[in-house]
Amino acid sequence: MTDRSANPAIKPKHYKSDVKPVWCPGCGHFSILSALTKSLAYLETPKEDVAVISGIGCSSRLPAYLDTYGFHGIHGRALPLASGLKAVRPELTVIAAGGDGDGFSIGGNHFLHACRRNMDLTYIVMDNEVYGMTKGQASPTTKPDWKQSKLTPQGTGVRQFNPAAIALASGASFIARGFSGDPNGLSKLITEGIKHRGFSFIQVLSPCTTFRPEQKEWKKIVHEFDFVSSSNVIEAAQRIHGDDGFSTGIIFQAAYEVWEPELKTSETLTDIEQAFIA
Amino acid sequence: MNSTSSLPYDSIEIFLAHAYALEDEATDRYDQLADALEIHNNPDVANIFRELSLHSQRHTGMVMSLAKDLTLPKIAPWELTWRCPEGPEIDCMEGCHYLMNAAHALTIAMHNEERAQSYYTMVRQKSPNNSVQELARQLEAQKARHLKMLGEWIERIPESVEDWRDDPDPANMPE
Numbered sequence: 001m002t003d004r005s006a007n008p009a010i011k012p013k014h015y016k017s018d019v020k021p022v023w024c025p026g027c028g029h030f031s032i033l034s035a036l037t038k039s040l041a042y043l044e045t046p047k048e049d050v051a052v053i054s055g056i057g058c059s060s061r062l063p064a065y066l067d068t069y070g071f072h073g074i075h076g077r078a079l080p081l082a083s084g085l086k087a088v089r090p091e092l093t094v095i096a097a098g099g100d101g102d103g104f105s106i107g108g109n110h111f112l113h114a115c116r117r118n119m120d121l122t123y124i125v126m127d128n129e130v131y132g133m134t135k136g137q138a139s140p141t142t143k144p145d146w147k148q149s150k151l152t153p154q155g156t157g158v159r160q161f162n163p164a165a166i167a168l169a170s171g172a173s174f175i176a177r178g179f180s181g182d183p184n185g186l187s188k189l190i191t192e193g194i195k196h197r198g199f200s201f202i203q204v205l206s207p208c209t210t211f212r213p214e215q216k217e218w219k220k221i222v223h224e225f226d227f228v229s230s231s232n233v234i235e236a237a238q239r240i241h242g243d244d245g246f247s248t249g250i251i252f253q254a255a256y257e258v259w260e261p262e263l264k265t266s267e268t269l270t271d272i273e274q275a276f277i278a
Numbered sequence: 279m280n281s282t283s284s285l286p287y288d289s290i291e292i293f294l295a296h297a298y299a300l301e302d303e304a305t306d307r308y309d310q311l312a313d314a315l316e317i318h319n320n321p322d323v324a325n326i327f328r329e330l331s332l333h334s335q336r337h338t339g340m341v342m343s344l345a346k347d348l349t350l351p352k353i354a355p356w357e358l359t360w361r362c363p364e365g366p367e368i369d370c371m372e373g374c375h376y377l378m379n380a381a382h383a384l385t386i387a388m389h390n391e392e393r394a395q396s397y398y399t400m401v402r403q404k405s406p407n408n409s410v411q412e413l414a415r416q417l418e419a420q421k422a423r424h425l426k427m428l429g430e431w432i433e434r435i436p437e438s439v440e441d442w443r444d445d446p447d448p449a450n451m452p453e
Binding site: 011012013020021022023024025026030034035038042181182183184185187188191 | 302306311354356358374
């Protein structure tokens with residue numbers, strides 16, 4: 001508990017826009033929206049200092065539901081957009097968001113390099129192990145034996161992507177996993193991610209009520225990690241690979257050097273034009 | 279995750295901060311459900327959730343009036359001492375469906391209200407502080423009145439039909 005007095009002027013709903021979410025009733029993404037607004041309210045971040053950048057997919061609609069700056073970009077390109085924005089407006093709290101298909105397949109390469117570049121961004125991946133907006137195809141995090149999609153009636157037969165392991169191997173300095181069924185716990189992870197200096201990656205298990213109704217059972221198997229976060233890569237790797245994928249909490253946090261491009265504030269449009277000519 | 283220094287029975291301020299969060303989160307959740315059902319062209323259920331949100335808003339107002347001369351502490355969402363991941367009055371999101379009917383919505387509301395009432399009962403029973411006990415008693419009584427109202431409301435609506443999920447042209451079919 002903090003010793004600050006409650007400020008009724010800054011409530012989570014302060015960060016919500018008037019646009020009504022089109023997500024299916026019961027979708028886990030509602031709770032992620034709620035957790036994010038709780039974090040921003042807790043941090044008392046002015047709305048005009050926040051930019052939420054997304055790609056394409058159900059989860060990538062997130063910026064529309066927030067009354068902050070936002071950009072609903074193109075498929076898989078949330079991280080390049082967010083990185084560009086952070087490069088020129090380093091004072092902003094820049095949050096990239098999207099789904100498992102957008103982030104790990106179409107945007108997979110950007111994910112690797114955003115991790116190693118370690119810009120001061122927060123990336124929230126709302127992982128439901130399916131492409132929901134295009135009506136239920138297997139995504140990179142879908143287990144190989146999921147047979148409910150007409151495109152993969154025998155399952156994909158391909159081992160699923162392990163986001164935390166890839167993030168760690170690529171050099172992310174903050175890696176956490178949360179669950180939409182615990183929005184308050186998730187709010188803590190997002191808050192810590194935003195406060196972390198460097199690239200913070202938060203994978204959120206978020207059931208898709210329409211195409212993966214069996215994911216309702218996740219709430220029975222999700223559990224907190226039984227260890228405190230590590231700053232040791234080898235230790236974190238062992239924990240990630242020894243885990244069932246349903247543990248939540250901060251997995252890894254380290255103080256890596258943050259990439260911050262030097263800004264040429266005195267540069268005018270004419271200077272830029274001259275640089276192209278020269 | 280929960281700090282022992284923020285137990286709701288320790289002081290009036292901490293208790294009311296919890297009560298405020300409980301009611302405010304319920305207001306938000308019912309609004310969210312109303313929006314979702316409105317978007318999915320189920321205006322009857324959307325209206326019920328909107329009305330439930332107004333009720334929760336009135337309850338928030340009651341908590342605010344009880345706290346009007348106090349400075350409530352700011353408690354981080356993850357430090358609220360609920361016994362479940364979310365506040366007592368916002369369970370059952372997963373029971374929602376775009377074809378749900380009035381009976382489903384009110385059953386969810388009854389369940390949530392019962393949980394909220396149990397929460398206030400628990401605080402009243404556990405708190406060693408007489409003032410906290412008295413406030414918890416008032417909020418518990420308010421929940422009992424609301425439960426009665428919901429019970430009467432549920433009696434006025436038709437029973438849920440068995441095939442309510444049937445949709446000859448569903449919006450979301452796996453492809």
